[in-house]
Amino acid sequence: MGAHHGWVETIDYTATDVGAELRARTGGRGPDVCIEAVGMEAHDTGAQHLYDQGKQQLRLQTHRPAAVREAIYACRKGGSVFVLGVFGGAVDKFPLGAMMNTGLTVRGAQQHGQRYIPLLLDRMAKGEITTAHLATHVMPLDQGPEGYDLFKHKKDGCVRAVFRPGD
Numbered sequence: 001m002g003a004h005h006g007w008v009e010t011i012d013y014t015a016t017d018v019g020a021e022l023r024a025r026t027g028g029r030g031p032d033v034c035i036e037a038v039g040m041e042a043h044d045t046g047a048q049h050l051y052d053q054g055k056q057q058l059r060l061q062t063h064r065p066a067a068v069r070e071a072i073y074a075c076r077k078g079g080s081v082f083v084l085g086v087f088g089g090a091v092d093k094f095p096l097g098a099m100m101n102t103g104l105t106v107r108g109a110q111q112h113g114q115r116y117i118p119l120l121l122d123r124m125a126k127g128e129i130t131t132a133h134l135a136t137h138v139m140p141l142d143q144g145p146e147g148y149d150l151f152k153h154k155k156d157g158c159v160r161a162v163f164r165p166g167d
């Protein structure tokens with residue numbers, strides 16, 4: 001969607017070595033800032049994904065942190081990694097050595113709604129931020145189960161199901 005709207009350059013993690021591609025695009029240095037916005041259900045390819053899935057199914061780890069690892073490995077020395085994706089428990093193979101030896105600043109947070117929602121609504125009201133394209137499936141409230149199913153399984157290109165009570 002970002003590429004379609006022309007906002008960003010995208011890299012397809014299913015078809016590309018993301019770390020190598022980021023190094024290539026940054027003169028071998030790595031990005032100054034990496035924002036992980038995937039969370040605990042990250043998908044991956046290859047052995048790492050089998051490892052994460054296996055450990056998760058055996059209840060030996062609660063999440064699959066592939067994108068967090070990738071962000072830490074990709075970031076430049078002295079750069080910053082922000083974990084925006086949600087995690088609730090323990091993760092395995094966290095690259096503490098890379099984080100420490102490259103002197104990264106790592107932080108995470110839940111969005112601070114009380115502070116930021118009024119600012120965001122104000123910018124939306126001024127037309128500076130548009131969100132209509134995210135509502136790919138608009139439906140009445142009694143189709144809630146179907147909307148959640150579309151969203152959860154990313155069916156029919158669903159980005160967000162929006163329910164309108166009374167429709």
Ligand SMILES: NC(=O)c1ccc[n+]([C@@H]2O[C@H](COP(=O)([O-])OP(=O)(O)OC[C@H]3O[C@@H](n4cnc5c(N)ncnc54)[C@H](O)[C@@H]3O)[C@@H](O)[C@H]2O)c1
Binds near residue numbers: 037044067109111159
């Ligand atoms: N920190 C906060 O305040 C805050 C606020 C909103 C959402 N979140 C969290 O952010 C995360 C993303 O939310 P969302 O609503 O955009 O979810 P989403 O399911 O709509 O999007 C996640 C995207 O990550 C992609 N993805 C999966 N594995 C990947 C990988 N290895 N590399 C790159 N991309 C990968 C998926 O294809 C999908 O497009 C969730 O964990 C959500 O809970 C956090």
